[in-house]
Amino acid sequence: APLGVAVIGTGLMGADHVRRIDEVISGARVAAVADPDGDRAAEVAARIEDCAVHTDPHAALAAPGVGAVLIASPGPAHEETLLAALERDLPVLCEKPLTPDAASALRVLAAEQKLGHRRVQVGFMRRYDAEYRRLARLLADRELGRPLMLHCRHRNLSVHPYFTNDMVINDSVSHEFDAARWLLGQEIAAVRVYRPTPASVTETGLSDPQFVVFETTGGVVVDVEIFVNGGFGYQVQAEAVCEHGTARIGEAHGLLTNTAGRWGGEIAPDFLTRFADAYDREVQEWADAARRGEVTGPGAWDGYAAVAACAAGIEAQRTGRRVPVEMAERPAFYGR
Ligand code: ISE
Numbered sequence: 001a002p003l004g005v006a007v008i009g010t011g012l013m014g015a016d017h018v019r020r021i022d023e024v025i026s027g028a029r030v031a032a033v034a035d036p037d038g039d040r041a042a043e044v045a046a047r048i049e050d051c052a053v054h055t056d057p058h059a060a061l062a063a064p065g066v067g068a069v070l071i072a073s074p075g076p077a078h079e080e081t082l083l084a085a086l087e088r089d090l091p092v093l094c095e096k097p098l099t100p101d102a103a104s105a106l107r108v109l110a111a112e113q114k115l116g117h118r119r120v121q122v123g124f125m126r127r128y129d130a131e132y133r134r135l136a137r138l139l140a141d142r143e144l145g146r147p148l149m150l151h152c153r154h155r156n157l158s159v160h161p162y163f164t165n166d167m168v169i170n171d172s173v174s175h176e177f178d179a180a181r182w183l184l185g186q187e188i189a190a191v192r193v194y195r196p197t198p199a200s201v202t203e204t205g206l207s208d209p210q211f212v213v214f215e216t217t218g219g220v221v222v223d224v225e226i227f228v229n230g231g232f233g234y235q236v237q238a239e240a241v242c243e244h245g246t247a248r249i250g251e252a253h254g255l256l257t258n259t260a261g262r263w264g265g266e267i268a269p270d271f272l273t274r275f276a277d278a279y280d281r282e283v284q285e286w287a288d289a290a291r292r293g294e295v296t297g298p299g300a301w302d303g304y305a306a307v308a309a310c311a312a313g314i315e316a317q318r319t320g321r322r323v324p325v326e327m328a329e330r331p332a333f334y335g336r
Contacts, residue, residue, distance in 0.1 A: 003287050004031030004065035008057045008081050009073030010044040011035070013095055016272050017070055017283065018044050024280050028287040031067075034060035057081045061088055068290045070283075071095060075170055079104045086111045086119060091290035093283065095123040096178070097170045097310060098303030105307040106328060109300050113333050118295045121286050122303035124178040126236075128285070129278040131249040135240060136183050138247050145243025147184060150222040152176050153237040153250070155230035157269055164204045168226055169193075169313040173212050176224045177309040178302060179238065186216040188309040190324045193317040200229055212313060233267030234274050301334035 007018050010033050021030050032052040035041035045051040052063035057077075061069060061084055069085045071078055071094040079099045085092045086108075098120075099105045112120055126132045139147050154172055163171075177188055191214045198207040209227035216222065237250030253265025268274035282297065289296040308327045316323040 003028040003291050004067045005029065005070050005287070006032040006034065006057075006060040006063060006066045006068070007070045007072060008034050008060060009071065009077070009095075010037075010041045011072065012272070014070075014072035015044045016279070017072055018048070020280060020283055021070075021287075022048055025284050025287055027291060028068075028283075031065040032060040032063035035073075058084055061085060061090065066090070068092070068287070075100045079108060082108050082120065083111050086115050089115060089119065091286075091293075091295070092120045093123060093286045093297075094120060094303070096174050096303070096306065098122050098300065098307055100166075100170055100307075102304070102308050102311050102326070105300075105304040109304055109328075109331070109334075112300050113331060117293075118299055118334075120300040120303070121289075121295050121297040122178075122299065122306075123282070124175065124182075124298045124302065124306075125275050125278040125282045126175055126179050127182055127278075127298060128281040129275060131252070132179065132183075132238075132278075135238065135247055135249050139183050139240060139242075140185070144240075144245040144247060147220055147240050147242050149241040150180060150183070150220060151239040151241070152179075152222065152224040153227075153235060154224060155227045155233070155235040156271075157229075157231065157233055159228045161202055162204060163202070163206055163228060165206055165210075165317055166314055168206065168208075168210055168228060169212075169310045169317060170307075172226050172228060173224055173313060174306045174310050175236075176212070176222070177214075177306045177313075178298065180214070180216065180220075180222050181302070181305060182298070183238075183240070184216055184218065184220055186218040186220065187305060187327065188312070188325050189215045189217045190322050191309065191312040191316045192322045193313060193320070195317070199227075202229075210317070212316075214309070214313075234270045235267060236271075236274065299334065301330065304328075 194211040239248040312323040
């Protein structure tokens with residue numbers, strides 16, 4: 001029988017995952033959805049056969065046929081659902097951030113260790129992107145020698161008016177924290193945040209863009225331009241500067257046109273488009289591994305490591321200082 005997935009949260013990301021599981025993924029089906037907005041949940045579930053609709057995530061986890069959970073609710077709601085899923089020993093794919101702060105992330109690690117086997121994967125989809133994978137291989141094989149610096153750009157067309165400075169770090173830059181850990185095989189050691197005179201300040205006090213600089217435990221310096229209301233499209237780029245050359249991803253043009261004295265390509269409008277293939281691969285591999293009782297993607301420890309870096313990032317953003325990342329000892333349970 002296919003793996004019955006409960007999708008928690010049916011906003012932009014959750015709704016896209018429901019469509020993906022229904023139309024793209026083999027060996028899995030959507031068995032239940034939950035969203036505080038019951039109408040929205042019902043609408044998303046309408047085309048799916050035998051799909052339970054709830055407003056309470058606990059009810060969705062208990063629905064008939066549920067054998068796994070995909071969490072796509074806002075970050076602050078993750079912990080409760082993660083703990084409930086672990087209590088039921090269900091495999092979980094949890095969108096980032098794992099949780100909004102280190103204390104709650106450590107509670108999730110503790111619950112998983114108490115269970116005695118790994119069940120949690122975190123939605124760092126860039127690890128499934130073809131370009132990122134090519135860069136990861138180049139760096140791992142030392143094709144250009146040792147990496148020295150990483151320049152990253154992360155630009156969104158726009159974000160919701162409730163987007164905050166904390167979310168710039170937790171929801172957006174968390175991807176670069178994870179990508180850097182994964183690409184370099186090193187932890188994040190310290191973070192600084194620069195805030196240029198903003199292009200815009202929203203009602204929440206969000207200043208945009210921001211410039212995040214961090215150092216890794218191996219002495220690599222990483223800079224990230226994060227511009228969430230950039231206004232022109234969705235762009236995620238990374239350039240590694242190595243001993244014997246540089247390597248850059250995220251520049252690809254799908255279609256190149258020449259017309260009226262100009263040439264140009266297309267820019268994806270959002271992450272659902274830019275990372276569509278990565279999400280498909282991520283969810284397929286997660287579901288396949290879940291059916292075998294395994295976790296093969298980034299796990300709870302990776303989620304925690306990003307949360308710890310984000311906590312330093314949020315303090316750096318507030319104080320303007322260089323803030324060292326505080327991290328717990330890595331339990332043997334999570335391997336090297
Ligand atoms: C969003 O939550 C994501 O996860 C996207 O990947 C990221 O690019 C965006 O900045 C976030 O708001």
